[in-house]
Amino acid sequence: MEFKEAKNKFVQTWGALGSQWGINKTMAQIHALLMVSNEAVSMEDIMEELQISRGNASMNLRALMDWGIVYKEYKAGERKEFFTAEKDLDELAVKISRERSKREIKPALKILKEVSTIEAKDSAEEKHFVDQTSKLYDFVLKADNMLDKMTEFNENWLGRLVMKIMK
Amino acid sequence: MEFKEAKNKFVQTWGALGSQWGINKTMAQIHALLMVSNEAVSMEDIMEELQISRGNASMNLRALMDWGIVYKEYKAGERKEFFTAEKDLDELAVKISRERSKREIKPALKILKEVSTIEAKDSAEEKHFVDQTSKLYDFVLKADNMLDKMTEFNENWLGRLVMKIMK
DNA sequence: AATAACTTTCAATTATTTTTGAAAGTTTAA
DNA sequence: TTAAACTTTCAAAAATAATTGAAAGTTATT
The missing domain is CATH 1.10.10.10 (Winged helix-like DNA-binding domain superfamily/Winged helix DNA-binding domain)
Structure with missing residues (x-):
């Protein structure tokens, strides 16, 4: 080629x-x-x-x-x-994930928090809704933070070690 | 609400x-x-x-x-x-990332490998192209593997520790 | 201050993606 | 085996998103 x-x-x-x-x-x-x-x-x-x-x-x-x-x-x-x-790929990744987080994830998290904190009546349906959306909130929050730390982690010596251990 | x-x-x-x-x-x-x-x-x-x-x-x-x-x-x-x-969020994340990896990342990686291995003549332009696409290949490969390991890592005790250290 | 060299804006057009709905297909029950 | 109760398919329509191009805007030069 x-x-x-x-x-x-x-x-x-x-x-x-x-x-x-x-x-x-x-x-x-x-x-x-x-x-x-x-x-x-x-x-x-x-x-x-x-x-x-x-x-x-x-x-x-x-x-x-x-x-x-x-x-x-x-x-x-x-x-x-x-x-x-921007040609530095770590820098690029950080910027893209920051931007998408700001534009998309953060607003979604706000809504997730709102809907997950309604007062559930005693119906199983409502309880399940609150439970599931709460879990989702925690999960998305964690994933969002993780993305933010990814590069940092990637460069971190301990991180590299863990990486190796996990094959 | x-x-x-x-x-x-x-x-x-x-x-x-x-x-x-x-x-x-x-x-x-x-x-x-x-x-x-x-x-x-x-x-x-x-x-x-x-x-x-x-x-x-x-x-x-x-x-x-x-x-x-x-x-x-x-x-x-x-x-x-x-x-x-699927209501288990870790499972959900794994399935989504596997699927996107298979459908989108893997084919892109194949192309990246192809284009990054052309024989660069001595022009700075071509050298830069090969250099940059090679770096990109490595980066995407690493990110792809990381996504695959994310959940695993998330549940991992050492991972949690690193996470905490990194605040 | 006029002109040339450029960039931005945005209404209209074009391309792409999604959605519809009815016909065709499938499965179960009588 | 027929009919009823469903689901799938796919060409056409609708909705959405991207693109164009020319007019308006900006900045530098003479």
């Missing part, structure tokens, strides 16, 4: 993966493209490589910057803007 | 969360409904509660069974089928 083909395959794959995880395809593709570029890329070049419109490029670049995983860069003497992606 | 309202709120929230994570809304809603039901529910009742068509209910129940997180049940004397959800 030659370089151009490999690059294209990577961008397509990353885009597909993104859309399966609730991130729009173009956004994931732009990110993929920037990740494997060794230097900052202009909007013009992004449009060209991905065959997308100016508006599309602009909006998705904005979204990526809001997520904190793509940065703007200015080149001396050049008028236009260039973009680079 | 009264029970019915709480139940509805829960189902809606879980549905919204699902669609943000690449699972269709109805599928997540059916799952939510079954999770908080203390007894098996018929297709008729699911249709009624969620206000969805028979076809929709049928297809999404099938999908949930394919994921291994919803089961069919038969009641003595009753002709129709009833459904229940």
Whole structure:
């Protein structure tokens, strides 16, 4: 496989993966493209490589910057803007999980707390509801914290040890 | 908040969360409904509660069974089928992550391996591509394994200890 | 201050995904 | 074996999400 083909395959794959995880395809593709570029890329070049419109490029670049995983860069003497992606994967993971936690998990937790604390009458149905949603609240809270600590854990020596023990 | 309202709120929230994570809304809603039901529910009742068509209910129940997180049940004397959800959350998490790993991560890893092993010419561009995709391959592989081990880890005493240390 | 070089915005269009509902299929009971 | 009680399938319709492109906005240069 030659370089151009490999690059294209990577961008397509990353885009597909993104859309399966609730991130729009173009956004994931732009990110993929920037990740494997060794230097900052202009909007013009992004449009060209991905065959997308100016508006599309602009909006998705904005979204990526809001997520904190793509940065703007200015080149001396050049008028236009260039973009680079966060390339440190641990950093990337932290930012993505923080952002999704903030946008999606935290609000869901709030609702879970609300619904799990209604006063259950003595019906088995209501008791089960409260029990199950409470468990879910605890579980999601724990998973959320864990994600947040994952990288930290991953780099932690004791963590590595535990990891090894668990094969 | 009264029970019915709480139940509805829960189902809606879980549905919204699902669609943000690449699972269709109805599928997540059916799952939510079954999770908080203390007894098996018929297709008729699911249709009624969620206000969805028979076809929709049928297809999404099938999908949930394919994921291994919803089961069919038969009641003595009753002709129709009833459904229940996996209610053990650790089990649920394991099944979901196994399934997503199998369907999405593993195929992506295969591509990542392919593209990261092209022969890079001496251009910095190609070198960077190979370097970055290789790192990504390792990272995704590690994260995938970690997810698989998460529950196990969560229940693990040493894990709990590490968890505490990390506050 | 006018113009050129660029970026952003957003209503309209297009593409994708989900949902419907009725016909076809299946199973059980009489 | 027929009919009733169900479930599944899938083409068409509806709903949702992404994309376009041109006008409006911004910033730098002369």
